[in-house]
Amino acid sequence: MTDGARKALVLGAGAGSAALLIGALLFQYVGGLAPCQMCLWQRWPHAIAIALVPLAFLLPTRLIAGLGALTIFAGAAIGAFHAGVEWDWWEGITACAGAGDALTGLSGADLLSTEGPLGVIRCDEAPWVFAGLSMAGWNAVFSAALAALWLRAAWPAPDPTTQTT
Numbered sequence: 001m002t003d004g005a006r007k008a009l010v011l012g013a014g015a016g017s018a019a020l021l022i023g024a025l026l027f028q029y030v031g032g033l034a035p036c037q038m039c040l041w042q043r044w045p046h047a048i049a050i051a052l053v054p055l056a057f058l059l060p061t062r063l064i065a066g067l068g069a070l071t072i073f074a075g076a077a078i079g080a081f082h083a084g085v086e087w088d089w090w091e092g093i094t095a096c097a098g099a100g101d102a103l104t105g106l107s108g109a110d111l112l113s114t115e116g117p118l119g120v121i122r123c124d125e126a127p128w129v130f131a132g133l134s135m136a137g138w139n140a141v142f143s144a145a146l147a148a149l150w151l152r153a154a155w156p157a158p159d160p161t162t163q164t165t
Contacts, residue, residue, distance in 0.1 A: 001157050006061040009153035013068060014053035016146045017046035020139060027135065033128060036121035037093065038082040042139050045075030049146070056153075065153035072147040079140030086126045086134050093123065 024043055027033045035043075048071045056064040085092035126134035133141065 001155070003061055006065060006153045007056055009149050010053055010056040010061065010065055010068065013072070013146045013149040013153070014050050016142065016149070017049040017072065020142055021046045021050070024135070027128065034121050036123040038078065038085070038123045038136065042075055042078050042082065042136065045071045045078070045143070062154050062156070065150050069147050069150035069154055072143050072150055076140050076143035076147055079136045079143055082123060082136035083134055083140055085124050086136060088124070
């Protein structure tokens with residue numbers, strides 16, 4: 001694979017991360033869906049991937065593409081973990097549920113707030129679902145596809161001397 005083709009894959013993967021990040025911000029600020037702690041964690045790998053794109057034009061492209069693959073794969077793992085929490089497959093993190101002692105002294109209105117006690121957005125409740133997947137689930141799927149693009153850009157070119165016809 002040529003370096004130009006690698007750079008094109010990196011650009012595409014970076015554009016995909018930008019689209020996912022913009023989508024998350026639109027859901028938050030236009031759609032009114034406040035993010036939970038794990039939702040915010042899922043944004044960081046995409047922001048890092050976007051920052052890696054210009055570096056692919058300054059540093060060895062395969063190295064940056066490898067970093068991008070690891071970064072976005074981590075984002076896919078966070079999304080899959082979050083989706084599993086939403087499906088009650090495993091326990092989530094305490095930051096998304098609030099501490100038991102923190103409920104002392106809260107009014108009924110505080111407890112019934114859609115943002116949960118003390119402004120905590122629950123990670124175990126999917127506020128939006130499409131085709132059976134929550135936003136976290138879709139992020140895991142799209143992030144896995146983007147990680148594959150990054151990985152393809154990082155993959156070594158085949159050695160023409162060892163190919164058989």
